Amino acid sequence: MPDGDADDSRDTVRGDIDGERRDDDDAVSEAIHHSETGLIGDIEDGELYDEATLSLTPEQHQRLKDGLHGARFDDIRRASRRYLVVGSGSSESGERRRRVCSRLDDRRDAVAFRLEEFGFDADDLDLWAPAFEVLSAQATWVVGVIEDFDGGYVWELGYLYRRQTSVRDVLWLLKRVYDDLEEQRAQYENGMAASHLAALEAAVGERVVEWSTLDELDSAVDRIP
Numbered sequence: 001m002p003d004g005d006a007d008d009s010r011d012t013v014r015g016d017i018d019g020e021r022r023d024d025d026d027a028v029s030e031a032i033h034h035s036e037t038g039l040i041g042d043i044e045d046g047e048l049y050d051e052a053t054l055s056l057t058p059e060q061h062q063r064l065k066d067g068l069h070g071a072r073f074d075d076i077r078r079a080s081r082r083y084l085v086v087g088s089g090s091s092e093s094g095e096r097r098r099r100v101c102s103r104l105d106d107r108r109d110a111v112a113f114r115l116e117e118f119g120f121d122a123d124d125l126d127l128w129a130p131a132f133e134v135l136s137a138q139a140t141w142v143v144g145v146i147e148d149f150d151g152g153y154v155w156e157l158g159y160l161y162r163r164q165t166s167v168r169d170v171l172w173l174l175k176r177v178y179d180d181l182e183e184q185r186a187q188y189e190n191g192m193a194a195s196h197l198a199a200l201e202a203a204v205g206e207r208v209v210e211w212s213t214l215d216e217l218d219s220a221v222d223r224i225p
Contacts, residue, residue, distance in 0.1 A: 056126060064127050067118045068134055076138055079111035083224070084135050086156045087145035089116055096217060097145040100174065103221050104143070112143075132159060141224060142167055145217075146197065147176040149190035161196035168203040174220045175201075177210045 056064065076082050083104040087097040097114070104112035115135060120127050136142050142160070160167050175197075178184040188194055201208045209220040 056130070060124075060127060063124060064130060067120055067124075067127065068131060070118075072113065072117055073138075075111050076113060076135075080109040081107065081111075081225075082138055082140045083110065083112040083143050084139035084141075085112055085114055085143045085145065087153055088147060088151045089114070089153065090151070093145075093147045093151075096147070096214070099214075100143065100145050100217065100221050103218065104224070129155075129159065132156065136160075136163075136167065139170060142171050143224060144171065144173045144200075146173060148187035149193040150187070154190065154193045157193055157196045157200065161199055171200065171204045171207060172224050173197075173201060173204060173208045174217065175208060175210050176217075177212050179212065 083101070085097060085101040085104065088094050089097070101112045101114060104110060113135070115128065115132055118131060118135075120131060144157070144160070146157075160171065176187075178187060188197075209223055211217045211220045
């Protein structure tokens with residue numbers, strides 16, 4: 001969709017919401033509070049577990065704030081439209097996700113971003129969940145580029161599933177489909193992730209867009225306001 005075709009009334013509503021957002025420290029502190037009360041579980045081996053709780057040390061809390069409160073976060077807060085793009089970060093599927101991010105970022109008065117851009121690495125695994133919560137709260141739209149269930153990003157589906165009442169109005173799912181049914185089953189062979197995705201698809205309805213080719217993926221991106 002061309003930039004000028006975005007729903008002005010929605011932009012006005014989102015602008016009103018943006019004007020009421022808490023400052024950065026409050027957003028981070030609340031995310032950590034939610035984590036400590038069990039809203040988000042520990043992350044281990046790329047999965048989101050329900051039973052454990054995430055408790056950050058003071059050093060991790062400071063690392064989280066340092067990672068988020070930089071120039072990139074300022075860019076996000078200044079933009080009229082903000083797209084958090086989730087999905088695979090590696091190989092060809094990672095390249096396609098970066099392509100989606102780039103196309104959205106090229107829009108006027110818009111910024112598209114990925115969690116990886118904020119400097120958290122494998123040593124910061126406990127920070128990814130609260131960082132994701134803060135960034136998804138800042139996003140106008142959360143865009144999931146889903147090609148399979150093979151990757152650490154599967155925990156993001158778990159998070160979105162648990163918070164679907166909060167994200168159902170801001171989530172787009174760009175889901176790859178395969179011509180070969182056996183390949184389709186193989187790529188999406190993960191019972192828990194499949195149930196999470198099915199629940200999210202039901203929640204967001206028409207904002208699930210299927211694609212199989214690069215051109216179709218580009219067309220799917222163009223449908224996002």
